[in-house]
Amino acid sequence: MAAVPLCLEPRLEPRLASLLGAEDLLHTLVDALGSPLNVVLPDQIAENAERFHATYCRHRLSGQVFFAHKANRSSALVRRLAATDAAVDVASLGELQHALGAGFTPDRIMATGPKTPEFLWLAARTGVTINVDSDTELDDLAAVVRGHRLPRVQILLRLSAFEATSGVTVLTRTSRFGSPVGELDSLLDTVERHGDAVELTGIGYHLDTTSLDEKAVALEGCIRALDACRSRGLRPRAVDIGGGFGVNYLADGEQWERYTSALTNAVLGRRPPMTWRGHGYGLRNEAGTLRGSLGLYPAHRPVAAERYLDELLSRPAPSLGGRPLATLLLENLCDLFTEPGRALVDQCGLVLARVLEVRRTDAGEHLVRLGMKADDVSLEEHGVLMDPVVITREGAPAAVGGEPVGVYLAGSLCLEADLITRRMVLLPRLPRPGDLLAFANTAGYCMDFRSSRAQHQPVARAVAVWQEAGSWRWCLDEVYWPPMCPGGQP
Ligand SMILES: Cc1ncc(COP(=O)(O)O)c(C=O)c1O
Known part of the structure; x- marks a missing residue:
């Protein structure tokens, strides 16, 4: 029997799910305002x-x-x-x-x-x-x-x-x-x-x-x-x-159970590694015995x-x-x-990053380099494990059926440690340069708590988005004000 893929799909409520479906808008925003980009839903x-x-x-x-x-x-x-x-x-x-x-x-x-x-x-x-x-x-x-x-x-x-x-x-x-x-x-x-x-x-x-x-x-x-x-x-x-x-970050509790037990087995060497250089998120293998405790957000x-x-x-x-x-x-x-x-x-925002490069490491792993630093989406720092959502460039083939692809996500700093995730994330297909990855539901601490200007790289701009008469509208975060008349424009 084929092994079930170790996905960790984010839980998406209708407003955030609808925004992720507005792919042209998200691409236009990153084209105009750069990568990474923070998007909030007031x-x-x-x-x-x-x-x-x-x-x-x-x-x-x-x-x-x-x-x-x-x-x-x-x-x-x-x-x-x-x-x-x-x-x-x-x-x-x-x-x-x-x-x-x-x-x-x-x-x-x-x-x-x-x-x-x-x-x-x-x-x-x-x-x-x-x-x-x-x-x-x-x-x-x-x-x-x-x-x-x-x-x-x-x-x-x-x-x-x-x-x-x-x-x-x-x-x-x-x-x-x-x-x-x-x-x-x-x-x-x-x-x-x-x-x-x-x-x-x-x-x-x-x-x-x-x-x-x-x-x-x-x-x-x-x-x-x-x-x-x-x-x-x-x-x-x-x-x-x-x-x-x-x-509650994840859509499916079983995925979480499967993932954490597989991680334990990987640390014990009972299955192939799931993390960069065997990182154990707090767990370690001492002569075949599991030690430490899982330092992850539940x-x-x-x-x-x-x-x-x-x-x-x-x-x-x-x-x-x-x-x-x-x-x-x-x-x-x-x-x-x-x-x-x-x-x-919760459900109030996402971070977008452009895919800059996709290559294979010497060990044969897929490495996807993003236009962002690890501190632009501090999921790792906060121990929150969730797969990003791929938003393909217009004209790119839609996700093909079949097995998801495991990739490591690297940041844009000239630093070995600048990994967006130290675990392999599962994507429906291998992304291509120009695609976007959306880190959904990251408004709580992960979006801007740790962001820095290391290497003179920019911190993310932020935009606010809202729905009006069935379509998405946006403005820069700093010029947003609540609707002057309920249901009206900000
Ligand atoms: C005094 C105080 N109140 C509230 C909070 C918010 O906690 P949470 O984001 O987990 O709800 C914090 C977080 O550090 C805090 O220090």
């Missing part, structure tokens, strides 16, 4: 935010969905979001300026992450909510507020190091961010000391984990921490559960984004009578804040 981010809000409604919760801006630099995405009910989480001075300039008012902005004095000042001056990372940051903020005679600033406290109380061991990762919940008392002493400068309006966490168990423990810990605040006369009214809702995640939120809110809280976490938030009259990054830009 209407999709509005739809994604709506899905999060619908989940709040299903649990009868009020609150705000803050887009974690760090996931993508695009102006079009942020401006489109400003025209919805959603809010934005900014993690740098530049992101804060960008959000204000996109039309977000301070009541719809939260400043998170590590902060410079300038970032703290602009956040305090404009009156955005500040998610405080530590007691020293609280001291710095209070000094800024007093020094500049600013109005009291609303703050949230970011907590960490939660422990399960149910007797079941839940592994929790340590984080260099946030204050350990065990030190809440002394943190609240600092809040009280700075009562003239700050008002505590909420507490929360952000955990860099996919584990629902860890998140449920943290949310339960936050609900318990509300009581500690109230016993001192403080009045927090929101719990912020951060981001990390995830994205690319097939049926429970992701708003479904993940739904599951988290439905989880029981063992130390609080076993009632669902959403019910406990309601009983505490608490708003829910979320900070989805990756999940809010």
